[in-house]
Amino acid sequence: MIGLLGFAAIWGAARWFRWRWPWAALWAWWAAIMIIHAPLQVDNPLRAVVGGDFRGWLVFGLLAAVVSIYRLVFKALRGRAVVAPVAEAGPFRAAELDRYARHILLREIGGPGQKRLKAARVLVVGAGGLGSPAMLYLAASGVGVIGVIDPDEVENSNLQRQIIHTDQRIGMPKVFSAEIAMKALNPFIEVRPYHRALDEATAAALIADYDLVLDGTDNFDTRYLVNRVCAALGKPLISGAITQWEGQLSLFDTAKGTPCYACIFPTRPAPGLVPTCAEAGVAAPLPGIIGAMMAMEAVKHITGAGETLAGRLLIHDALFGETRVIVAKRRDDCPVCGAAR
Numbered sequence: 001m002i003g004l005l006g007f008a009a010i011w012g013a014a015r016w017f018r019w020r021w022p023w024a025a026l027w028a029w030w031a032a033i034m035i036i037h038a039p040l041q042v043d044n045p046l047r048a049v050v051g052g053d054f055r056g057w058l059v060f061g062l063l064a065a066v067v068s069i070y071r072l073v074f075k076a077l078r079g080r081a082v083v084a085p086v087a088e089a090g091p092f093r094a095a096e097l098d099r100y101a102r103h104i105l106l107r108e109i110g111g112p113g114q115k116r117l118k119a120a121r122v123l124v125v126g127a128g129g130l131g132s133p134a135m136l137y138l139a140a141s142g143v144g145v146i147g148v149i150d151p152d153e154v155e156n157s158n159l160q161r162q163i164i165h166t167d168q169r170i171g172m173p174k175v176f177s178a179e180i181a182m183k184a185l186n187p188f189i190e191v192r193p194y195h196r197a198l199d200e201a202t203a204a205a206l207i208a209d210y211d212l213v214l215d216g217t218d219n220f221d222t223r224y225l226v227n228r229v230c231a232a233l234g235k236p237l238i239s240g241a242i243t244q245w246e247g248q249l250s251l252f253d254t255a256k257g258t259p260c261y262a263c264i265f266p267t268r269p270a271p272g273l274v275p276t277c278a279e280a281g282v283a284a285p286l287p288g289i290i291g292a293m294m295a296m297e298a299v300k301h302i303t304g305a306g307e308t309l310a311g312r313l314l315i316h317d318a319l320f321g322e323t324r325v326i327v328a329k330r331r332d333d334c335p336v337c338g339a340a341r
Contacts, residue, residue: 091115096188100142106305113303114142120302121145123210125198125226127174128152129277129287130216130240130294132164137295138214139182139189143302146182147210149194150174161277161284198222203229212301214294215239216287218276220268227252227261231337236301237261238309240294244280245319247290250328251297251310258311259330260337286318 092100092114103109103117120143124131127150138146152174154165162174169177175193182191194206207213207229215226215237223239230237234255241248252260293314300308309325316323332338 091118093188096142099186099188103141108305109299109303113305116302116304117142117299118144120212121147121210122212122214122298122302123147123149123207125213125215125222126150126217127162127164127178128158128216128218129161129242129282130291131178131214132162133288133291134214134216134240134295134298135178135182136164136185137292138298139186139191141295141299142186143189143298145190145192145210147192147194147206148175148178149196149198149206150178151195151197157278161282161287163288198225200225204233207235208233210235212298213237214298216291216294220274223261224268228336230254231260236310238294238297238301240290242282242286242290243274243277245283245286246315246317247286248313248315249290249294249297249309250313251301251308253301253310254330254337256310257330259328260334262336263331263334263338264313264328266331266334283318289316289318 097104100114103114104111106113109117122138122143122145124135124138124146127135127148131148131150135146135148150173154162154170154172154174154177156167156170158165158174159167159170164181165174165177166181169180173193173195175195179191179193182189196202198206203225207226213226213230213235215223217223217226218241223241227237227239229235230252231254236251236253236255237260238251239249239261250261250264252258254260293316297308300306301310311328312325313328314323314325330337
């Protein structure tokens with residue numbers, strides 16, 4: 001009885017004082033009991049105090065040894081085991097469901113529409129005034145893959161309207177600055193930055209890898225190039241443009257019978273006739289308005305919600321707060337998408 005009480009006292013003291021090696025004290029007590037029983041030929045009065053039966057304590061010690069070895073082996077194996085992450089059921093993580101809850105609540109988008117956004121690949125041409133708000137809203141909306149191509153670096157004069165960039169990233173290539181901002185806003189998306197100009201040699205291969213293209217560039221060479229390639233590949237194109245106080249945008253989807261950019265603007269304007277923002281200036285919020293509309297058109301096109309600007313041209317006059325939409329028709333003699341090409 002005293003032997004068992006000794007074990008209980010040692011275990012209680014180990015728990016109270018938080019001994020690092022409680023099993024060592026228990027084994028020392030067991031060893032002391034065995035030593036008391038060891039001289040079997042001598043009538044040792046301590047034997048009766050601690051139990052009086054050598055065989056009982058021997059069996060007890062062997063069982064305790066087996067349990068101790070099992071615990072040590074199990075602990076070692078558990079330490080070496082690599083726990084595989086448990087995949088969450090469904091296409092969205094719990095954090096994504098919470099993030100996109102306001103979209104999912106919309107009848108026109110819902111869960112199926114959000115899944116289409118996650119599966120979509122969108123290329124943004126130009127990481128400037130129009131591309132900045134468009135990319136931020138595409139990222140926030142949960143577009144799965146966002147590509148961005150631009151050869152320029154962030155300049156101080158950009159920050160008046162190109163809200164995806166920051167003062168700390170002046171001198172950084174715009175595509176990498178945009179990548180930082182989009183990943184900071186939504187870590188669940190993939191961003192593909194291309195720090196180069198879009199040219200004839202690479203445009204087709206790049207655009208072919210995407211489902212939708214947003215063109216927010218500020219030069220006509222690139223606009224006509226993007227339009228030609230998108231029409232040839234059957235890729236939908238959302239094109240926007242701004243100057244001073246006015247902006248415009250439309251969705252060109254020639255694979256579904258809409259006009260292309262060249263149907264509406266068949267001839268490139270003469271040099272100087274349409275000045276750039278650097279030449280004529282631009283109101284800071286204007287690219288935000290048109291760029292956000294471009295992102296809205298992208299979300300509608302991907303999810304199938306509402307009526308897009310396919311076959312229509314939206315013109316916004318910020319100075320007088322007027323917005324009008326005109327119908328745009330396909331031209332049979334268009335060299336890009338017409339029947340005569």
